Amino acid sequence: MPPFSKEAQLVHDYEPAAEAPTTTTLPGYPLVMLNDIPRMRQFLEQEFWSRDLETMAPHLWIMTTFSSANISPLHRQRVKGREIVVTEEPRLHLVWIYNRIFIKPLPRYLLSQTFWRTYLDTGLGQESYSRSDLCKAATGFLRTYRYLIWHESDFHIAQQDHLRLIPKDVDWPSFCRLISELSNIEDSAVTRRYCYGELRLTRLNLYAPLLLRKFNFEQVHGQYGDFFGRLYGPILFVFAIVSTILSSMQVALAADQLETSHWETMWH
DSSP states (O other): OOSSOTTTOSOOSOOOOTTSOTTOEETTEEEEETTOHHHHHHHHHHHHOOHHHHHHGGGGGGTSOSOTTOOOOHHHHHHTTOEEEEOOOGGGTTEEETTEEEEOOOOGGGGOHHHIIIIIISOSSSOHIIIIIHHHHHHHHHHHHHHHOOSHHHHHHHTSTTTOOSOTTOOHHHHHHHHHHHTTOOGGGSOGGGGSOOEEHHHHHHHHHHHTSSSOSOOOTTHHHHHHHHHHHHHHHHHHHHHHHHHHHHHHHHHHHHHHHHHHHHHO
């Protein structure tokens, strides 16, 4: 069943009816036809399913705190000096690196219980993947906003024009009603990735070759510069040690040559 009640839903203008025209599209996504079930399934997979993170999920306890509540509210992200970067990739949602954290906006259709019952709760087609895993992934994603928006200040940050993490026509009291119901979602109702909260990108990249058979999880611009910057100190230290050793060897070699020259002079 949907993770929230009909009374708590925030979007009321999405009510697909039998007499709706066949050209009806998903609000905000004009290329996604509501009656094109295969396309809708593909779209929802792209929106919520992260194959890489689900593959790494059994080992995420090594990289982060084993808690779905390990998510700082938006105002705390600012306190930590992190820039909130909007992403549409579910694999990057709540992934952070240095002074940036990636957050996927909450799509309007996910706030409609009718949409859940039509396309997620009952599934798309006959595959168990659609009826269970995809629905769990969407539920887990929705639950993250329970932690991202704790206070009214978080709510206003989320609605800023340069972010728009939640729809502008949603008000704070209505959002609180939704959030109160999301608090009841257990870990058993979400995918294994969403049993964890924020993920550090440097650690994901470290384990990616072992767990994903890929060079890295995600290459972020400027990452190599920071990486080599951290190595500058150790490299300089090693260079100093090697230089000292070579200098000592040169002194010893010069002393040996001087001693040999001295004995040759005395012999002649």
